[in-house]
């Protein structure tokens with residue numbers, strides 16, 4: 585698949601909207617500074633930027649893990665900052681999260697790990713694979729097939745390679761049936777081949793299911809290959825917002841090399 589074959593992402597509804605969002609940490613850290621952008625349904629948006637530029641902080645605003653100091657974060661039509669309790673949990677169930685370190689339970693089977701993705705919609709605790717409804721086990725197996733790990737379903741998760749563990753983590757996130765997938769450096773600890781495989785998988789699933797993806801990456805080439813759009817952050821400010829089609833490596837590299845300048849902004853539409 586090449587980028588030019590991807591559907592036009594600009595036709596979907598707005599699923600994530602940042603309006604003048606700033607996030608301060610005491611005493612004087614400005615992690616996000618007046619950040620505004622929209623993400624539309626089915627878009628794969630990659631966040632690029634130096635370590636400490638604010639990528640993780642931005643992702644944490646989307647599922648309400650952190651609250652903005654000022655400005656508004658709107659997700660699936662709801663103001664995240666005003667949500668508490670059950671409403672906040674309900675929104676969080678619609679947002680899946682994939683992390684750099686996979687966060688699988690090593691001593692459990694791959695399948696049971698994937699079943700835990702359904703916990704948000706099940707009542708009560710679960711212990712052991714058979715404590716999950718058959719429908720969930722079936723769905724989890726289906727997702728493992730989707731990510732190419734059906735043969736490993738009954739292995740302990742800690743026997744998988746890093747790339748396989750991340751694919752299992754993607755399957756777990758999909759069992760949650762999210763409308764938005766957040767990924768915080770999902771391929772940072774993988775070899776280049778596994779990294780490309782995981783990014784291709786996330787891209788394909790987004791196209792198949794209309795899933796909105798917001799993903800931080802350090803690998804520029806992967807960002808250009810698999811993102812619809814690149815948002816570059818520097819010192820908490822958006823310094824680039826452009827479709828990846830037609831964006832040169834050199835222009836994208838300016839996120840890392842140029843000082844924050846509003847003038848390099850390119851609206852994505």
Ligand SMILES: Nc1ncnc2c1ncn2[C@@H]1O[C@H](COP(=O)(O)OP(=O)(O)OP(=O)(O)O)[C@@H](O)[C@H]1O
Pocket residue numbers: 609610613614615633634635636637638639640641642
């Ligand atoms: N809980 C916190 N308390 C204080 N400062 C924080 C906190 N979380 C993040 N920061 C600071 O906010 C800034 C942005 O951090 P953030 O983790 O969002 O960057 P990042 O781009 O994700 O970095 P990396 O690529 O290393 O993960 C950094 O200066 C960081 O030290």
